[in-house]
Amino acid sequence: FNVDFLQQLRSAIASTYYKGLGIEDGDIFVSDGAKCDISPASGLLELLKVLFGSNVTIAVQDPSYPAYVDSGVIMGQTGQFQKDVEKEQLTWLVQFAKNNGSIIVYDSAYSLYISDDSPQSIFEIPGAKEVALETSSFSKFAGFTGVRLGWTVIPKELLFSDGFPVAKDFNRIVCTCFNGASNIPQAGGMACLLLEGSKVVGFYKEDTKIIVDTFNTLGFKVYGGKNAPYVWVYFPGQSSWDVFAEILEKTHIVTTPGSGFGPGGEGFIRVSSFGHRENVLEACRRFKQLYK
Structure with a gap:
């Protein structure tokens, strides 16, 4: 120290x-x-x-x-x-x-x-x-x-x-x-x-845009992703944990059930953009395959 x-x-x-x-x-x-x-x-x-x-x-x-x-x-x-x-x-x-x-x-x-x-x-x-x-x-x-x-x-x-x-x-x-x-x-x-450190934020923002565009294309209501590296996707009438389980079982992608953040998050999943670009692209490919 x-x-x-x-x-x-x-x-x-x-x-x-x-x-x-x-x-x-x-x-x-x-x-x-x-x-x-x-x-x-x-x-x-x-x-x-x-x-x-x-x-x-x-x-x-x-x-x-x-x-x-x-x-x-x-x-x-x-x-x-x-x-x-x-x-x-x-x-x-x-x-x-x-x-x-x-x-x-x-x-x-x-x-x-x-x-x-x-x-x-x-x-x-x-x-x-x-x-x-x-x-x-x-x-x-x-x-x-x-x-x-x-x-x-x-x-x-x-x-x-x-x-x-x-x-x-x-x-x-x-x-x-x-x-x-x-x-x-x-x-x-x-x-x-240092200045180089700000480039990391820009990289994660690009990841976020890829995820937002993917779910928008699939017809989902998407929230967030603008001023934070997380995307909230709404699944009306469904349990957050049920959606989480289906995605995990069918795509091997780990998301976060929205209900874990309180009652107001029920019906949502949260998708993180923290990841390598190739992993984000692969995850979006699997989302498209699941919800096409």
Whole structure:
């Protein structure tokens, strides 16, 4: 573990993701993955329980990433089932948090996939630094799943009702429960923040377009795939698990049942574009053969 190297990574994250948003190096907590920051064992949920008591109310959207329900995160892109989070929605949410003394936990893991004018960070919203913290990961844009590297941004403006900084308590909890990210993934993270790293996102976007075009051609209603590397395909009147099982048995392709993300995902499957191009093309060929 190298403190100097960690500082370089913090600076690179701040200048790459939060340029012009007033986020400083010291606001960024680098960890061995966003899950560690939001897990029940330590991090945000534990922080809420310790500081506010076990009766704290936590809102989670539906459908959502399953870990959110287990961990207590409020919102983000959640695998891109819902309509993209618009600036007006986030502005309303920030004002709601201010009016009700709430803290927003925002997941920006897919921010680099956003290609329209949707906010890439909640800190683009005026006043958000006073009521929100943001967690993110290298897994979704750099294929770091299993390598373990992520970060959480806690602005110095985010304070408890007594004026004490949230960042200080968060730092105490995560430092007690985790040793931080090792030098190897940190070096990988630095490399991913170079210009060449953005090409990976472009590659996955091309994969996504191939999948979307395939299901559109087959006559399915397709959602997502625009600002995240996932495609949601609707099978009206069918169980997500039944569709999953049929695809697995007849094509040997593994998809994700939409119901695993909550009741709102029932009737859908989620198809990932994370893969080698030849595998994506072969999977689409099998989909066409199954549903032609």
